[in-house]
Amino acid sequence: MVLREAIPQDRDGILKIATHTWEGWDYVPLFIDTWLAEKGLFVAEAGKKIVGITKTTELSKGELWFEAIRVAEEERGKGLGMEIAKRQLEMALATHPRSIRLSTADRNKASISISKSLGFVERVLFQFYEDYGSPGVPLREDLNIVTLRGEQMIKKAWCIIQESEEYHLSKKLLPHTWEFYDFTEELFSRLAQEGFVFSTEDTGGVLVLLKNRYSSLNYEVAFLEGSEESVSELSVFAQRRFEQKASDDYMDAFAVSERKKGILERFGMKRSKDIEKVIVFEYPLPAFR
Structure with missing residues (x-):
């Protein structure tokens, strides 16, 4: 698997993955054109097929934010989410950032497990209203x-x-x-x-x-x-x-x-x-x- 910067030609492949997330509702389509125009949107590619995506955003200088890890429906259960997150982290660390953060709902057990396995620690617990x-x-x-x-x-x-x-x-x-x-x-x-x-x-x-x-x-x-x-x-x-x-x-x-x-x-x-x-x-x- 290769994790590389997304290009405009990846748009359809990215949207195909996003349509099978959260029971058909995913915010990725709302931002895809903006994300493709800026740096930080990555696609996971295996055999010339897009099997996953993820996004790294620089909120301010050196302040990195991870979001939108997605795996193609037919590729789930193979550890791809962990592999994508691991490579994303390695790439982020190479830029010597001030901070790297992400958020997830407490019911998203997969995201929590991946985050902890990679060494992330719980920073704050917010109530959602x-x-x-x-x-x-x-x-x-x-x-x-x-x-x-x-x-x-x-x-x-x-x-x-x-x-x-x-x-x-x-x-x-x-x-x-x-x-x-x-x-x-x-x-x-x-x-x-x-x-x-x-x-x-x-x-x-x-x-x-x-x-x-x-x-x-x-x-x-x-x-x-x-x-x-x-x-x-x-x-x-x-x-x-x-x-x-x-x-x-x-x-x-x-x-x-x-x-x-x-x-x-x-x-x-x-x-x-x-x-x-x-x-x-x-x-x-x-x-x-």
Whole structure:
């Protein structure tokens, strides 16, 4: 078996594998054209036949993320998943990264087994939340919420984040639809400049509200903290921002602290019935902390 960089001519072979994953629903087709245009999408080839795929993404310089290991339906049970993951790890280590991480649901026993066998260690356990809402509800006009702008407001909001229980228990990771980023001040400032960070007028609280990677109609409460009054207003804002979308999609969130879990549950989000926990694994590099 050879693991090589994917090329545009591999597109049909990749899609054939993805159609037999997760009972016909797989996010790989959503990203295939983007992934083919950038580096990091690999195909496993045996006898000129594509038998598997995997993806390595550089979230920031030296911050590597593994996802989307897939094996052709007719090739499963032969240890190919382990072999693909092993070679992917070897290739990643050769680039001398700062970190290598991946995430998986607690029910994905195969992924957990492969990760542990390769030496990955459990970094954080997140609870997964969902909310299906009531589409068509107009956004309230009386909420004193602003899009975070300006160096002073960003600095004040960043202090709220750094002092929060969620920031520390999450090992300083920011979730975004099953990817977990190093939550740095640089990343926070960029998200604020892009319009994804909200606050009350007095900057008493901060909300990072991202678009779901799989659907632009879905919102994700990536971070929410502050005074009780501010959190209450920001929670209503997030809910109304979601509900004004005339769609059947949903809002989701990941939480590790009891504080964030309580906030999410108070404004109507519920723990997923299908996924108990989301595990973030990290490979123990010398700088592992």
